[in-house]
Amino acid sequence: xxxxxxxxxxxxxxxxxxxxxxxxxxxxxxxxxxxxxxxxxxxxxxxxxxxxxxxxxxxxxxxxxxxxxxxxxxxxxxxxxxxxxxxxxxxxxxxxxxxxxxxxxxxxxxxxxxxxxxxxxxxxxxxxxxxxxxxxxxxxxxxxxxxxxxxxxxxxxxxxxx
Amino acid sequence: xxxxxxxxxxxxxxxxxxxxxxxxxxxxxxxxxxxxxxxxxxxxxxxxxxxxxxxxxxxxxxxxxxxxxxxxxxxxxxxxxxxxxxxxxxxxxxxxxxxxxxxxxxxxxxxxxxxxxxxxxxxxxxxxxxxxxxxxxxxxxxxxxxxxxxxxxxxxxxxxxxxxxxxxxxxxxxxxxxxxxxxxxxxxxxxxxxxxxxxxxxxxxxxxxxxxxxxxxxxxxxxxxxxxxxxxxxxxxxxxxxxxxxxxxxx
Numbered sequence: 001x002x003x004x005x006x007x008x009x010x011x012x013x014x015x016x017x018x019x020x021x022x023x024x025x026x027x028x029x030x031x032x033x034x035x036x037x038x039x040x041x042x043x044x045x046x047x048x049x050x051x052x053x054x055x056x057x058x059x060x061x062x063x064x065x066x067x068x069x070x071x072x073x074x075x076x077x078x079x080x081x082x083x084x085x086x087x088x089x090x091x092x093x094x095x096x097x098x099x100x101x102x103x104x105x106x107x108x109x110x111x112x113x114x115x116x117x118x119x120x121x122x123x124x125x126x127x128x129x130x131x132x133x134x135x136x137x138x139x140x141x142x143x144x145x146x147x148x149x150x151x152x153x154x155x156x157x158x159x160x161x162x
Numbered sequence: 163x164x165x166x167x168x169x170x171x172x173x174x175x176x177x178x179x180x181x182x183x184x185x186x187x188x189x190x191x192x193x194x195x196x197x198x199x200x201x202x203x204x205x206x207x208x209x210x211x212x213x214x215x216x217x218x219x220x221x222x223x224x225x226x227x228x229x230x231x232x233x234x235x236x237x238x239x240x241x242x243x244x245x246x247x248x249x250x251x252x253x254x255x256x257x258x259x260x261x262x263x264x265x266x267x268x269x270x271x272x273x274x275x276x277x278x279x280x281x282x283x284x285x286x287x288x289x290x291x292x293x294x295x296x297x298x299x300x301x302x303x304x305x306x307x308x309x310x311x312x313x314x315x316x317x318x319x320x321x322x323x324x325x326x327x328x329x330x331x332x333x334x335x336x337x338x339x340x341x342x343x344x345x346x347x348x349x350x351x352x353x354x355x356x357x358x359x360x361x362x363x364x365x366x367x368x369x370x371x372x373x374x375x376x377x378x379x380x381x382x383x384x385x386x387x388x389x390x391x392x393x394x395x396x397x398x399x400x401x402x403x404x405x406x407x408x409x410x411x412x413x
Contacts, residue, residue, distance in 0.1 A: 051208065051211070051292060052208070052211045052212055052215050052285070052288055052289055052292060053207050053208045053209070053210060053211015053212060053214070054211070055207070055211075081284075082215075082281070082284040082285045082287075082288050083280075083284055085284060085287050085288040085291075086288070087291065112291075114291065114294055114295075115298070116298055116302075119298075135197060136197035136198075136200060136201055137201070137295050137298060137299055138197075138200050138201040138203075138204035138205070138295070138299070139200065139204070140200075142204055142207060142208060146197070146200075160295070162291050162292070
């Protein structure tokens with residue numbers, strides 16, 4: 001039997017996107033925390049939610065399973081755990097660009113201490129201005145906050161730093 | 163490690179989150195501002211999600227599955243403090259409760275991030291970062307309304323006075339308190355309460371509201387062991403109405 005590389009599995013998983021941000025793959029979102037094989041053909045994919053109450057987690061888990069099956073892996077386990085705790089610094093550079101192109105401000109990089117100073121003045125994804133204000137730290141999904149740009153006069157959303 | 167003691171701790175945390183999550187969700191469509199409608203709805207979603215994660219851990223310890231635990235108990239089987247079951251009242255009361263409860267929660271998760279039980283520590287690290295947003299939201303409004311018009315200040319003060327004895331009930335000692343402390347699971351309710359009082363004092367000091375002397379307050383205990391107000395049973399019935407129509411349904 002041909003040896004399956006974990007990297008190959010990671011490439012397959014590229015087609016699984018965040019259902020709420022369909023331009024962002026789970027790989028780039030940073031929620032796939034491990035891919036493992038036991039030597040007998042069983043594949044384990046570890047993932048962790050962005051927010052513990054994320055309602056999309058079962059959907060993403062099922063999609064991972066479908067991709068594995070489509071590529072001929074029938075023995076697999078998608079394990080959701082908090083062993084690695086997701087934070088927004090785990091979004092890849094490519095993911096950050098995808099967010100911006102989608103019209104969502106990428107989360108500011110932080111030292112894992114998020115305070116009002118970090119979230120108050122997001123960079124507008126439309127015009128790049130920092131002359132913005134946060135309207136509310138909560139938005140249409142758990143992972144987004146709502147902001148307003150005083151330069152281009154657009155409301156926009158930011159993927160929250162966490 | 164005493165399993166019963168740990169379960170007791172997890173149940174009270176999970177039940178607090180579930181019940182307050184449902185109270186928060188009652189603001190959906192009713193918030194005084196669109197932003198606040200969204201804020202309380204988001205916090206509701208967070209809290210119900212947090213409850214589910216703690217019920218998941220309980221399930222790995224032999225308790226029933228999360229849906230059964232959440233929806234098939236009666237009020238006297240819930241371990242939540244009475245603070246979280248009180249009706250939303252007007253917006254000032256909901257805000258004050260949110261402020262008092264979420265600071266306690268943030269301190270609790272911070273402490274439990276060092277819990278020797280890996281699943282509890284990992285989850286607490288995660289939830290702590292989420293509850294940070296709840297705390298920031300609460301503090302912003304407490305400062306804003308606590309320094310606002312006479313009516314705003316009077317309302318906030320009245321709600322604060324009403325909520326404080328219930329808020330002290332968050333820290334009702336567990337019957338396993340000494341065991342949990344001895345096992346290093348967490349520092350215990352008294353330690354959390356001391357830290358919480360200091361934070362509450364610090365935020366309130368930035369407003370024109372006043373705090374009564376802590377020792378003048380009579381904590382409302384009982385919630386941790388099934389003694390609840392008349393408000394919990396109707397909430398539980400409403401929350402579980404659909405599930406109980408057909409507990410075996412596949413959703």
